[in-house]
Structure formats: structure tokens, C-alpha cells
Amino acid sequence: MAKKLFIKTYGCQMNVYDSARMADVLAPLGYAPAADVEGADMVVLNTCHIREKAAEKVFSELGRLNAVKRARAETGGRLTIAVAGCVAQAEGEEIRRRAPYVDIVVGPQAYHRLPELVARATRAAGAVLDTDFPPESKFDHLPAATAASGPSAFLTVQEGCDKFCAFCVVPYTRGAEYSRPVAAVLAEARHLVGAGAREITLLGQNVNAYHGAHGKTEWGLARLIAALAEIDGLARIRYTTSHPVDMDEALIAAHARVPALMPYLHLPVQSGSDAVLRRMNRGYTAADYRRVVERLYAARPDLALSSDFIVGHPGEDAAGFAQTCDLVRDVGYAQAYSFKYSPRPGTPAAAWPDQVDDAAKAERLAILQDLVEDGQRRFNAPFAGRIVPVLFDRVGRRPSQLAGRTPHLQAIHVDLDDDGAAARLFGTIAPVAVTAAHVNSLAGRIAAAGSVTDDVANGIDAAHRAPRAAPEAVLR
Numbered sequence: 001m002a003k004k005l006f007i008k009t010y011g012c013q014m015n016v017y018d019s020a021r022m023a024d025v026l027a028p029l030g031y032a033p034a035a036d037v038e039g040a041d042m043v044v045l046n047t048c049h050i051r052e053k054a055a056e057k058v059f060s061e062l063g064r065l066n067a068v069k070r071a072r073a074e075t076g077g078r079l080t081i082a083v084a085g086c087v088a089q090a091e092g093e094e095i096r097r098r099a100p101y102v103d104i105v106v107g108p109q110a111y112h113r114l115p116e117l118v119a120r121a122t123r124a125a126g127a128v129l130d131t132d133f134p135p136e137s138k139f140d141h142l143p144a145a146t147a148a149s150g151p152s153a154f155l156t157v158q159e160g161c162d163k164f165c166a167f168c169v170v171p172y173t174r175g176a177e178y179s180r181p182v183a184a185v186l187a188e189a190r191h192l193v194g195a196g197a198r199e200i201t202l203l204g205q206n207v208n209a210y211h212g213a214h215g216k217t218e219w220g221l222a223r224l225i226a227a228l229a230e231i232d233g234l235a236r237i238r239y240t241t242s243h244p245v246d247m248d249e250a251l252i253a254a255h256a257r258v259p260a261l262m263p264y265l266h267l268p269v270q271s272g273s274d275a276v277l278r279r280m281n282r283g284y285t286a287a288d289y290r291r292v293v294e295r296l297y298a299a300r301p302d303l304a305l306s307s308d309f310i311v312g313h314p315g316e317d318a319a320g321f322a323q324t325c326d327l328v329r330d331v332g333y334a335q336a337y338s339f340k341y342s343p344r345p346g347t348p349a350a351a352w353p354d355q356v357d358d359a360a361k362a363e364r365l366a367i368l369q370d371l372v373e374d375g376q377r378r379f380n381a382p383f384a385g386r387i388v389p390v391l392f393d394r395v396g397r398r399p400s401q402l403a404g405r406t407p408h409l410q411a412i413h414v415d416l417d418d419d420g421a422a423a424r425l426f427g428t429i430a431p432v433a434v435t436a437a438h439v440n441s442l443a444g445r446i447a448a449a450g451s452v453t454d455d456v457a458n459g460i461d462a463a464h465r466a467p468r469a470a471p472e473a474v475l476r
């Protein structure tokens with residue numbers, strides 16, 4: 001009898017990719033996808049350890065799963081519970097202690113061993129734990145991606161991190177930096193395009209540190225992107241997440257030269273204060289970052305930037321925070337994610353004495369998020385009235401509605417004449433006249449073929465960037 005598998009994914013896009021690969025590796029064992037926990041024989045929680053909140057969610061979800069498991073057992077049924085991802089890696093023993101009913105604990109580098117772990121779990125009592133960093137790469141032992149991932153696909157090209165930012169768990173949970181060989185990446189990309197992908201987002205914790213083997217040489221990310229751009233049918237390429245230090249000349253030039261490389265880049269800065277950046281071990285100053293941004297804008301004037309920020313990192317005072325706000329105003333982000341610093345066990349910053357109190361963190365976060373929202377509004381507003389090419393990758397709330405993404409990664413909703421038009425347009429790139437610009441999304445209607453505003457820049461120019469606001473004190 002077919003068994004059913006439900007995977008719940010937390011955290012980053014790499015986890016989304018990993019979840020799909022876990023489904024692939026379990027399919028030969030007879031596991032088909034389930035829509036929810038109730039319909040599943042096995043549940044995998046693919047977890048995130050980046051901040052405390054993310055990690056704690058897992059334990060409360062496990063409590064709920066245990067109730068289902070118990071109810072199942074009373075009627076002679078069975079629910080296998082697996083915890084994967086970065087919480088599994090970092091807190092394997094803690095999971096065993098706090099949630100002894102968990103059957104499998106598997107770290108991100110051991111997913112290719114899942115079939116064996118499942119077999120062992122059905123025999124053994126108590127959790128089967130695999131949080132090794134095996135000498136073999138999981139990528140060499142996972143089956144080729146099977147499930148069609150839709151018009152917009154993720155492809156992990158690099159994993160792990162050697163940067164050791166003082167606040168971050170990733171170097172401990174994902175391990176040392178590793179780049180997949182060029183041939184494997186190209187083969188997977190062709191497969192995805194063959195299955196209907198029009199857009200591929202290259203993933204890696206430090207994706208622009210990519211240095212994949214190509215025969216006896218090594219390719220950087222720029223070279224890989226140029227080769228991917230040759231694939232027939234692949235219209236859009238993106239990559240995330242990048243580190244400012246690895247933003248080399250070739251990659252910046254790729255933004256000018258490769259039309260398929262979309263004019264949007266997530267380039268986390270974390271802070272605008274040199275003192276904080278030094279404490280964070282980021283390896284650049286605010287001025288270094290601004291220079292990288294200027295070079296990027298010079299290469300691709302319509303580039304939209306996004307970033308991550310941490311407020312209240314140990315050592316951040318009011319003046320340091322104000323420098324972060326200045327940077328946000330100057331760069332003119334199209335989007336950004338900001339977080340309160342969350343001390344993570346085992347990371348250097350967690351042990352530092354000059355922790356910032358939570359009230360200050362909350363106040364700074366609110367100020368920063370307002371600033372970011374202003375920026376988003378300013379970025380989106382000029383799109384009203386323009387015609388932009390949209391890749392329709394999601395169905396809307398009604399059958400006659402589609403959702404998609406602009407080149408600048410704005411979400412856009414489009415009402416169509418009828419359900420048939422929606423079915424026809426799904427998975428294609430079509431010109432859309434923007435009728436409304438909101439803070440987090442756009443709305444539009446289909447426009448005539450060939451009517452895209454400014455087909456070189458696909459939209460806007462550097463004018464969206466924030467006017468240089470007077471540097472008034474942000475915290476009064």
C-alpha cells in the first residue's frame with residue numbers, strides 16, 4: 001500500500017529545495033506526498049535554527065505531532081516523525097531529550113541516507129540520529145530531481161559557510177563551504193527547464209563564493225551564470241544569498257552583460273556601523289559596502305537591492321544604529337528583512353557581555369522597519385502605469401486570477417478575462433500594465449504583446465533610489 005509523506009518546511013529557500021530532494025529520495029520507498037499531517041504516515045519537519053523563535057516553533061509543533069502519534073497508536077496505526085534541517089543538526093541530543101517520541105533526527109548533510117534511517121527507525125525503538133558531516137556529498141547520492149517544481153525553480157549550487165559571522169549558526173549547522181561541480185549544476189538546470197522552469201534561482205548560503213570544479217579548473221558564479229544563460233527556454237536567472245566580500249568584478253559585470261540575469265540582488269549588509277560590522281566579523285566596512293553598491297548600480301542602473309539587517313547586535317549603540325538608518329536611506333532598498341539580534345548557543349556573540357536590552361532592540365526594529373517600508377513604497381510607486389514582463393508562477397485566489405513576479409521580484413496579481421486565459425498564461429512571461437502599486441505587491445492587467453516599457457531596463461532606472469534625505473537624528 002502506498003505510504004504518504006508530509007514535509008513541513010521552515011526557514012530559508014535552501015530548506016525548500018532540500019524538502020523537495022527529501023521527497024525525491026523517499027519516493028522509491030513508496031512515499032507519495034500527503035496534503036497534511038492527518039493524511040500522512042511520516043512527517044518531516046525541515047527546521048531552521050537561525051533565530052531562537054524559529055527553533056522554538058519546532059518544539060511546539062513536535063508537541064502537536066506527538067498527540068497525533070498517540071491517537072494513531074491507540075487505533076493500531078503509526079506515525080513516523082522525523083526532524084531534519086538545522087535544528088536537527090544543532091540540537092539533535094536536545095530533541096531526543098525533550099521529544100523522545102521523535103523517530104529520526106537527520107542533519108542537512110545526511111539526507112541521502114534517509115532511506116536507511118527510515119528502515120532503521122521501523123526496527124528500532126527511540127530516535128535514530130544522523131548528524132554527521134559524511135565524507136561523501138549528499139548531492140552525489142540524491143536522485144535527480146523528479147517532481148516538476150513549476151515555472152520558477154530553486155537549484156542549490158553551494159552550501160555551507162566559512163565566514164563565521166559572530167552571530168550566525170550556519171557554519172556550525174551547514175558545515176564547511178562546498179560548491180557543486182559545474183556539470184552537475186548544468187545538468188540539473190537543463191532538467192528543470194525541460195520540466196517547465198522558465199526561471200532558476202541559484203541557492204547557497206554564500207552563493208557568490210561559488211567555485212565549482214569544471215574539469216581541472218574552477219568556475220566562479222559569473223561564469224556559471226553565463227553558461228546557464230545559454231540554456232534554451234531559461235528566461236530568468238537569480239541567485240541568493242550573496243556576501244558583499246565575494247561580489248567580484250566578474251559577477252558585477254555579469255549584471256551588465258547577461259540579460260537573463262534579473263535586475264534584483266539580495267545583498268545583506270547587516271549593519272551600517274563599522275564598529276558593529278567589525279564585531280560581527282563581516283570583513284567589510286560600511287564604505288566598502290557602499291562602493292560595491294555603486295559599482296552594481298553603475299553596471300545595471302535599474303538594479304533593485306534588498307538586504308538583511310540585525311538590530312541590537314552586541315556592541316550596537318544608538319549612534320551605530322543611526323548609521324544603519326543612514327545606509328538604508330542612501331542605498332534605497334527595494335525590500336529588506338530586519339531582525340532583532342537573537343543570541344544563538346555556541347556562537348561567539350552569544351557570550352559577549354555587552355548584550356543590548358530587548359526594549360532597545362524592539363524600538364530600533366520598529367524604526368528600521370518603518371524606514372524600509374518607506375523605501376519599498378518609494379520603489380514600487382513609479383511602477384504604476386508602466387508595462388512590465390511578468391512570469392506567472394502561481395495561481396490566484398480565483399481561477400481567473402494569476403500571480404507572478406516582475407524582473408525586480410515584485411509580487412503582482414492579475415485578473416484575467418476567464419479561467420481559460422489563466423490556464424494559457426500560467427508558466428509564461430507576459431506584459432502586464434501595472435494598475436496599482438502597494439507596499440508589498442503590485443496589481444495589473446495583461447497588456448499588448450511587445451509593449452513592455454523600456455525593454456532594456458525592463459522598467460525603472462536609478463531614479464527610484466531614495467533622495468538623499470537630510471541625515472537628521474533618527475533616535476531622538
Ligand code: 5AD
Nearest residue numbers: 167168268308309339340341342344
Ligand atoms: N539573530 C538575528 N538575526 C540573525 N540572522 C542570522 N543570525 C541571526 C541571529 N543570531 C539573520 C541575518 C541573516 C539572515 C538570514 O538572518 O540577517 O542574513
Ligand code: SF4
Nearest residue numbers: 161163164165168170
Ligand atoms: Fe552566517 Fe555570516 Fe555565513 Fe551568512 S556569511 S551564513 S551570516 S556566517
